Amino acid sequence: MINIDILLERARVLLEQGRNKDAILQLQQALHQDPQNDFALSLMGRCLYNQKKYDEGMGFINQAISIRADEDYYFYLLAFGHYYKDQNLVAQRMLNKAIALNPYAADYFGLSALICIEEVELKDALKKANEGLEIDPENITCLNARATALNKLKQTDAAIETMRAALEQNPENEFTHTTVGWNFLEKGKHKEAAHHFREALRIHPNLESAQSGLKQALKSRIPPYRWLLQYSFWISNKGKNLQWILPLALFVLVRVVIAVLGEDSQLSIAVVSVMAAYLLFVVSSWVINPIANFTLLFNKDGKYALTNSERWSAISAVSALVIGLLMMLIGYIFSSPATVSFTDFIPGLILFSLALPLSNMQFPVSFKTKKGSGFVALILVILGLFSVLMLFIDKEGASFFLVIYFILFIGYNWTGLFRN
Amino acid sequence: MQNESIKSLHEALQYSPDNVPLRLHLAELMLQEKMYPEAAGQFTETLNRSYGNTRAQLGLASCYYHQKKYSAAVIVYEQLRDHLPQDAMVLYIRCLIKENSLQQAAELYQKILVQSPGFKDEEIDQYLRLPSSSATHQDIDEEEEMLSQKYFMEKPRLKFEDVGGMKRVKDEISLKIIDPLKNPALYKAYGKKIGGGILLYGPPGCGKTFIAKATAGEIDAKFINIGLHDILDMWVGNSEKNLHEIFELARKNAPCVLFFDEVDAIGASRSDLRQSAMRHVINQFLAELDGVQTNNEGVLILAATNAPWSVDAAFRRPGRFDRIIFVEPPDAAAREEILQSLLKEKPTESIDTKKVAEQLNDFSGADIKALIDLAIEDKLREAMSLGTIQPITTKDLLKAGRTQKPTTLEWFASARNYALYANESGLYDEILRYLKIKK
Numbered sequence A: 001m002i003n004i005d006i007l008l009e010r011a012r013v014l015l016e017q018g019r020n021k022d023a024i025l026q027l028q029q030a031l032h033q034d035p036q037n038d039f040a041l042s043l044m045g046r047c048l049y050n051q052k053k054y055d056e057g058m059g060f061i062n063q064a065i066s067i068r069a070d071e072d073y074y075f076y077l078l079a080f081g082h083y084y085k086d087q088n089l090v091a092q093r094m095l096n097k098a099i100a101l102n103p104y105a106a107d108y109f110g111l112s113a114l115i116c117i118e119e120v121e122l123k124d125a126l127k128k129a130n131e132g133l134e135i136d137p138e139n140i141t142c143l144n145a146r147a148t149a150l151n152k153l154k155q156t157d158a159a160i161e162t163m164r165a166a167l168e169q170n171p172e173n174e175f176t177h178t179t180v181g182w183n184f185l186e187k188g189k190h191k192e193a194a195h196h197f198r199e200a201l202r203i204h205p206n207l208e209s210a211q212s213g214l215k216q217a218l219k220s221r222i223p224p225y226r227w228l229l230q231y232s233f234w235i236s237n238k239g240k241n242l243q244w245i246l247p248l249a250l251f252v253l254v255r256v257v258i259a260v261l262g263e264d265s266q267l268s269i270a271v272v273s274v275m276a277a278y279l280l281f282v283v284s285s286w287v288i289n290p291i292a293n294f295t296l297l298f299n300k301d302g303k304y305a306l307t308n309s310e311r312w313s314a315i316s317a318v319s320a321l322v323i324g325l326l327m328m329l330i331g332y333i334f335s336s337p338a339t340v341s342f343t344d345f346i347p348g349l350i351l352f353s354l355a356l357p358l359s360n361m362q363f364p365v366s367f368k369t370k371k372g373s374g375f376v377a378l379i380l381v382i383l384g385l386f387s388v389l390m391l392f393i394d395k396e397g398a399s400f401f402l403v404i405y406f407i408l409f410i411g412y413n414w415t416g417l418f419r420n
Numbered sequence B: 001m002q003n004e005s006i007k008s009l010h011e012a013l014q015y016s017p018d019n020v021p022l023r024l025h026l027a028e029l030m031l032q033e034k035m036y037p038e039a040a041g042q043f044t045e046t047l048n049r050s051y052g053n054t055r056a057q058l059g060l061a062s063c064y065y066h067q068k069k070y071s072a073a074v075i076v077y078e079q080l081r082d083h084l085p086q087d088a089m090v091l092y093i094r095c096l097i098k099e100n101s102l103q104q105a106a107e108l109y110q111k112i113l114v115q116s117p118g119f120k121d122e123e124i125d126q127y128l129r130l131p132s133s134s135a136t137h138q139d140i141d142e143e144e145e146m147l148s149q150k151y152f153m154e155k156p157r158l159k160f161e162d163v164g165g166m167k168r169v170k171d172e173i174s175l176k177i178i179d180p181l182k183n184p185a186l187y188k189a190y191g192k193k194i195g196g197g198i199l200l201y202g203p204p205g206c207g208k209t210f211i212a213k214a215t216a217g218e219i220d221a222k223f224i225n226i227g228l229h230d231i232l233d234m235w236v237g238n239s240e241k242n243l244h245e246i247f248e249l250a251r252k253n254a255p256c257v258l259f260f261d262e263v264d265a266i267g268a269s270r271s272d273l274r275q276s277a278m279r280h281v282i283n284q285f286l287a288e289l290d291g292v293q294t295n296n297e298g299v300l301i302l303a304a305t306n307a308p309w310s311v312d313a314a315f316r317r318p319g320r321f322d323r324i325i326f327v328e329p330p331d332a333a334a335r336e337e338i339l340q341s342l343l344k345e346k347p348t349e350s351i352d353t354k355k356v357a358e359q360l361n362d363f364s365g366a367d368i369k370a371l372i373d374l375a376i377e378d379k380l381r382e383a384m385s386l387g388t389i390q391p392i393t394t395k396d397l398l399k400a401g402r403t404q405k406p407t408t409l410e411w412f413a414s415a416r417n418y419a420l421y422a423n424e425s426g427l428y429d430e431i432l433r434y435l436k437i438k439k
């Protein structure tokens, strides 16, 4: 039988090398010998975290804690699990316990600061990061958290200073480059952002936050997308729920104002126009994304940053837009000015509108999609194409499908306001 | 005498067919009497009535062994893996040897040796322990014997022809290390330096370890396989295993293929904390590779890794692992070869290997092996309930192919990003080519 210390040391090294499966095998042997070995349990938890099995991992960490309740690091690990599961409140509570047991670990403050940033408690985040940096002025997590908090608090100079310090500390740290990239992106400097994301990916090609950052930076080269991104940064800095509350609040406002003042008052008209502008903005933002993705197809790096689904969604949505526009144009050119009527544009308009459901669809297309909205989108596309076809065969019969399409289309987009 | 009791037991069972102990007794008697097919039938019957009965399973496996149905026996033993008595273990190991699963066999053998150090079994020893006391060597070098056991030195029978596909890899290995070994004079005449190793990389299960072993078999050389655990133990405290002693063993046994599996483990640590301990192992490894103190002549050095990006850059300098070969998943033709070689000694019925191979895009050699195991398990269950051997058909394999998913995709998902973002010296061009990405 192999000595348990050797098993644990092997597991530790394997875990460090990222060989989670091999580490787990060693740990299973160790736990077979001593099921109550809290160190083995905690290592097991970390392996499972690395495999993104957070619930299972937390199970092991909890077991370790039940054996040794005075080990601060275990609470830190537990906090990590909750953080990944977006249970930020519990995560903070666990971190407080860890800090109470050991107030001298800078990493605990760093994680706490990152969670505060996610909760848009920026002042708290800054405070935590600074506390951590008092313990260890070179702590990378705290430096990154501080830079991000300062950036979001619009203290740009201090943020840049912190980022420079972090990069000087360790120019080969992928997390620092990623943070710097996101901070630049938030400032609208997409070129600088792309540079740092590339650096991060050179060091750690599979770092997801750097991958998505690079994608955003490349898409930001088209101005409408850049504005959209600025808007989404702005709204997410205003608080977690605003994105969801804003359309609802606007809607209620419109109803109230109309009910009180009647449809014709000036204020009503103003409020309705704001609502309409907002709707137009949101709806167009849905189309801007596939268009931006489409431009990536012609970019050396961008081409490979897209997933297959995004690629096909972009191609089909842009095709719908272009073909729809062309059809409307042709309809206009070939009908004599005297007889031109709205109905000549309907087929083109429908194809044009299909860009919306297409940009939200998963590819390859499947009827067994898990998302309900994906299913409706698919139905919309089929119905739309079908009614266009009908328009050329049997104009009278087509109107029935057109009405259904129209109702479904409105419903689909209205609920879309609350979907993401 | 025995026949008498078999007969009477048989009769007794007519009256109480559900009497499990009675039937077991009968089956075991039959086994003693070498009536293997009959015994197998009775064991199967027993299992039908008492599912999972260990004694019956052991008996059945033993029947399979004597009937030379090794793969069937292996499957049964595998299920009982942790509860095998020593005699069953011996049979299991022999089956594994017949199935050419030498590494697994060696691992189990080591287990037996740990429990009873004096254990000997000629048939097994022939394959797994290399008798260093051949006729010419009168003086037995005990220490060397011990070492060769520790590192499982073996003499593989595997040849290049047993490895499906991989033509390019075979050519490279021949050119770079086999030819120089066979014609050293020629190379010397032209002043061409011999030496340096080959680093194989690629997704798991695509035959890196397999071809390393076949390289040894191909040139009738010995094979030393240094695996993840040996490497790990070099810097995990109990490091009796030391690099110098490994290279010495290889040199003494030249011609010899010295293979480092998962070589990235030497030094692939993310934390800087252990840098010094690690550096030490890396430096020692490099020194041995360069053959500073001694000559590495006659020692072919191969290494393999699934994570070439974690391999210390110093390993790739000229004279070290200066040939780096991408071992890609088998193409359709290679998959067909692999299927054929894996199905060679199994009961089959005119299998359309081409059709099956075409269905197995992205499958690794190991995936194909797993798929065949899956099909066999199904057949075995069928055979147990029907009482006769059912041949494997094309349909069975296609069905298994739909259940078994290829494992190489996960590797490529990660490797792709290295090739896209960290391909500074063109190291991963072959990955890009394979993925049809133009940069």
Ligand SMILES: Nc1ncnc2c1ncn2[C@@H]1O[C@H](COP(=O)(O)OP(=O)(O)O)[C@@H](O)[C@H]1O
Residues within 6 Å of the ligand: B162, B163, B164, B165, B166, B203, B204, B205, B206, B207, B208, B209, B210, B211, B304, B330, B338, B341, B364, B365, B366, B367, B369
């Ligand atoms: N080209 C091949 N021909 C025959 N069998 C293969 C081939 N490639 C893989 N296999 C089978 O798959 C098993 C696993 O392959 P292995 O060499 O261990 O993969 P790797 O070392 O690349 O991870 C081998 O033992 C062998 O049975």
Ligand SMILES: [Mg+2]
Residues within 6 Å of the ligand: B205, B208, B209, B210, B261, B304
């Ligand atoms: Mg291998």
